[in-house]
Structure formats: C-alpha cells, structure tokens
Amino acid sequence: MKAFLNYPNGAFITLCACALLYTSSVIGAAPSCETATADTLINIPTLTLRNDAAIGSEIGTSIITSPINTFACTQGFTFQEFFVKGAGQAAAQINGINIYKLGSDDSGIGYAVYGESVGTCRGFRPVAGTSPIGGKDAQRLCSINGVFSGQPIQGAMKLVFYKIGTITPGKRQSQQVGSFALRTNKNTWQHPEPRVSSSAFTVITHGCFVNSAQINVPLGDVGMEELDVTGNTAAEQAFSIPLSCDTGTKVKLTLKPGSAGVYDNANGLLNLSDSASIDTAQGVKIQVLSNETPVAYGKPLDMGTQQSTGQFTISLKARYYRSPESIRAGKANSSVTYIITYE
Incomplete structure (x- = not known):
C-alpha cells in the first residue's frame, strides 16, 4: 500500500507498509546412547562337583542375573540391535555352543553364555559363534526399527557350566565372562560395553x-x-x-x-x-x-x-x-x- 502526501514545495514522502518475512528452522540434538551400567558381578557360590562326571556334561547349577540396565538412548535412531557377547579363553564347542574356560587352563570347568533382551525379545539365546554380525563371540538378541521402547535397555545373562577336563579343586579368581553390545543405524557400535564378571569362588570335588x-x-x-x-x-x-x-x-x-x-x-x-x-x-x-x-x-x-x-x-x-x-x-x-x- 502506498500513500502520497503533497507539500507546497512539491516534495513528497512515500509511505510504505512492508511485511517482513522470516524463515526459521530448529535443529534438534543428534540421537545418542550412553552405558547405563559399566560392570555387573555374578555371584557364583561354592561348586561341589562329582569327579566321575563325563567330559562335556553339564555340572553345577546355572546362574541367571537380574535384569541389567545396559544402554540408555534418546530418540532419533532409525534402527537398533542388541547383542550378548561371551568373553574369556575359548574351549571346544559343546552341542554347537561356544564354551569358555573358567579359571586357568587346567581348571577343567567351562561355561556357556546366554543372553536375553528383557521385555522386548523374551527368551535366552546362547552365544554359538554363528552370528553374521559382531563376530564369533556375539549373538544378536533383538532388533527394532527406531529405538527400543523400554529405556534403559535391559538385558539378562545366564551362565551354564560344563566339565571340559579333569577338575582341580580349589579357589577360582574373578574374571570377565561376557558383555552386552548395541549397534545403531546398522553401522555404529556403542562404547563402552556393559561388562559382566564372575565372582571369586571355590570348587570342591567329591569322587x-x-x-x-x-x-x-x-x-x-x-x-x-x-x-x-x-x-x-x-x-x-x-x-x-x-x-x-x-x-x-x-x-x-x-x-x-x-x-x-x-x-x-x-x-x-x-x-x-x-x-x-x-x-x-x-x-x-x-x-x-x-x-x-x-x-x-x-x-x-x-x-x-x-x-x-x-x-x-x-x-x-x-x-x-x-x-x-x-x-x-x-x-x-x-x-x-x-x-x-x-x-
């Protein structure tokens, strides 16, 4: 809109009503994850074992952790995968499942690592060395488009013990037995991984x-x-x-x-x-x-x-x-x- 005002000397002023248009955009924070629990200790009670158990047989009692808060993530990821990993010195597989040595080379005791994605993909799955992602010591437990709804993401771990040699009685030291892992958008691994370790314990043999x-x-x-x-x-x-x-x-x-x-x-x-x-x-x-x-x-x-x-x-x-x-x-x-x- 324009208006013209006349002055005696012929001068004029142009009045202009102008609309100023602004373009604005809000840039949100990038999605992120952080480790919720760095270390978890599994308490292993004294193991009383029979010497005549066959090599490769299951021994003792399996141990299952309570749900562990592993990773806490914000919204914004397009894809997430949750894994369990075995840790330790590898022994020969039993029934197609990875076995790791518990204690020294000559302890005679091995363990298998199972994991569960609590509340999302129920049921324990063993580390079997067959996962196409994460290497031979990883097992994918669950995947989802977007972000896992339950935050922090919870996992549970189970240890199953086996006789893998002559069992030597005595004390066993604490050691890392596994961890949990998270991959986002099919290309980025989150670090550090929440570690799970066994407590020190004693082995008694009868036989x-x-x-x-x-x-x-x-x-x-x-x-x-x-x-x-x-x-x-x-x-x-x-x-x-x-x-x-x-x-x-x-x-x-x-x-x-x-x-x-x-x-x-x-x-x-x-x-x-x-x-x-x-x-x-x-x-x-x-x-x-x-x-x-x-x-x-x-x-x-x-x-x-x-x-x-x-x-x-x-x-x-x-x-x-x-x-x-x-x-x-x-x-x-x-x-x-x-x-x-x-x-």
Whole structure:
C-alpha cells in the first residue's frame, strides 16, 4: 500500500507498509546412547562337583542375573540391535555352543553364555559363534526399527557350566565372562560395553578314581581233607580294591555276582564258574567277606568317608567254603563285579 502526501514545495514522502518475512528452522540434538551400567558381578557360590562326571556334561547349577540396565538412548535412531557377547579363553564347542574356560587352563570347568533382551525379545539365546554380525563371540538378541521402547535397555545373562577336563579343586579368581553390545543405524557400535564378571569362588570335588579295574585273587590249591565237613573254610586270602578319593567322599561298595550266580546270599556264597564241566570242583563255593562278615550281593555296603584326599582302600577277603554236595576235586573259579558309588 502506498500513500502520497503533497507539500507546497512539491516534495513528497512515500509511505510504505512492508511485511517482513522470516524463515526459521530448529535443529534438534543428534540421537545418542550412553552405558547405563559399566560392570555387573555374578555371584557364583561354592561348586561341589562329582569327579566321575563325563567330559562335556553339564555340572553345577546355572546362574541367571537380574535384569541389567545396559544402554540408555534418546530418540532419533532409525534402527537398533542388541547383542550378548561371551568373553574369556575359548574351549571346544559343546552341542554347537561356544564354551569358555573358567579359571586357568587346567581348571577343567567351562561355561556357556546366554543372553536375553528383557521385555522386548523374551527368551535366552546362547552365544554359538554363528552370528553374521559382531563376530564369533556375539549373538544378536533383538532388533527394532527406531529405538527400543523400554529405556534403559535391559538385558539378562545366564551362565551354564560344563566339565571340559579333569577338575582341580580349589579357589577360582574373578574374571570377565561376557558383555552386552548395541549397534545403531546398522553401522555404529556403542562404547563402552556393559561388562559382566564372575565372582571369586571355590570348587570342591567329591569322587573316586579306580586304580585297578580288574583284580585277581588267587586262592591256590587245597587238599580235600581241609574241606571234609560242610561249613569248613580254607585258603582265606585278603585282597583290596584301591581307590583315589577326595576329602569328604562317602564311599559305598556293591558286589554283583558273575554269570554263575549266587548260591547263598545270606552267607556270601558264590557258585563256581562253568559248573557243568567235569573239570570243575563240586561241593565247594567261594565266600567273600567284608569286615569278617559275609557279603550280601547286590546290596550297597557303607565303606566309610575319606578323611583326606588320596588313597582309599577297600579291604575284603575270599575263601573256599564247603557246601553240602558231594565233594570232587577240580577247578574252583568264580567272579564278581564291583561297583563304587559315592556322595
């Protein structure tokens, strides 16, 4: 709009009503994430383990952490991925799952690492070395377009223990066992990663090793006159089953008869092997005793508790026993299988 005012001298002033237009833009802060919990300690109680557990078998009790606040992020990311990672010295895989050594190289204990994205992608997944992202020690737990709705992002970790060698009792030091990781927009890893470590703990082993799988007990030759009356015994021979046991191990022994079977279980009498042969003696049985008492076959016998780690000897005796049948000279062999159980 223009208006003209006339003045006597012909001068004029132009009045202009002008609209000033401003263009403005607000630039927001770039999206970001920060580590919410730098370190978490998993408390591992004393592990009491059996020595006879097979290599590769699961041992002890699995341990699961409470939900851990891992990363806290602002809005603005287009894509996020949440991972669990295993840490430690690698051992051979078990059932397709990564195993890491717990303690020194010769500790005999390994662990598998599982992770869960709490509240978003439920369920634990193991680190198995198959993830196409993050390397062989990483396992993606969850991904989402945008930003995870639950902030801070929570994760839980589970440790499953395995026997990977001869287990050495004693103390184990604290060590890092895993971590959580976050990748944003498919190209940026967040640092530092929240670390998870095991506490120091103690390993106690219970069990025995058999030092000799086969034991021969020679009773030798005896004259028939030594067994002329039913119930007579002859050629008593002491023998032992040598074991190596850990302190505090309660040992039990069970004797099971061989193929010839039991003649009289109440008196610990075994039939002779190959009884139908003309070369086998008649009227004679083999008697086995523990603490001067006839053994009841098939029944566990309490042999005591090992007081210190080392040799544990089960002492037994065997002898000929005259049974009521007519006596005949010949071979007098028999056999039993011994079974050691302990707790």
